[in-house]
Amino acid sequence: MNRAMLEKKRASGAQAFMLENIKQSLLEKDIQPSIVNQIIAQLTPNLPFLKPSDIESTLVSTMAAMIPTAGFEINKRKSGKIIAVVGPTGVGKTTCIAKLAVISKLLHKLDIGLISIDTYRLGAIDQLKIFSDVSDIDFLVAYDAKDLATMINKFRHKDIIFIDTAGRSQNNTKYLQEMKTVLSTVNVAETILVLSASGASATLLDTAKKFGIFNYSGLIFTKLDEAVTYGNILNVANRSQAPVKYLTNGQVIPDDIIAADSEHIANIIYSGKVTAS
């Protein structure tokens, strides 16, 4: 073997070693192996041309391209755009709605209506009632589908109507179907699935799949402040192809919420640290 061949062999050995290290570090962020392999496959042909200092930003951009994000679009005011929030129990759905309602009202000067159809859990209505009194946002409770249509009609001139639903296990097909039937009686523009970022990967993927019956158009990840790794955001967003709309990182209303941005989320996943922007 001549010198040039030896050099080439050494370089490809070093590259393989580097790729293996990168692969391990991505797996440690709880990114699914299949997605890690996709990232590595994209990085491999570019690796010989990258300065070591550029590898990190290339990885972040590659991940960012796999995470769809979006905000809420209010194309027309005063037309009662309905946004329903669904998800498993205790993930922070009601808190999210409270944060979004305050931000929409104070920052965007939108007229907001809140409706709860969570007449199942004890105290659920009080939670939003107290909030709506304090923040001076109109709030109604619907006990059945007929009620819901009446409440929506009352709020028809609002800019946004948020519907809060009861938390349900993804395995409780009967309740999920019931809720879907109630929601389908009104003209819901967006259904948002709320998931806790601190959940186990398999559970989150199963939940995202089973809540698919709602045809959700976006995701909100909560409790980033409680999570240890953030790869699940990528796993779920990539699998469901639903855009991430917001992240929440604490209990404070309305401060602890961040509008989703692909590059920002990829940075959080890569660094393992939640920054505000």
Ligand SMILES: Nc1nc2c(ncn2[C@@H]2O[C@H](COP(=O)(O)OP(=O)(O)OP(=O)(O)O)[C@@H](O)[C@H]2O)c(=O)[nH]1
């Ligand atoms: N640490 C942390 N706690 C949160 C966050 N969001 C909500 N919580 C807390 O999680 C708990 C449950 O929040 P809720 O908003 O009632 O959750 P939910 O999904 O509406 O619950 P159910 O309606 O019972 O299904 C409360 O103690 C919230 O303060 C977050 O981003 N971080």
Ligand SMILES: [Mg+2]
């Ligand atoms: Mg709730």
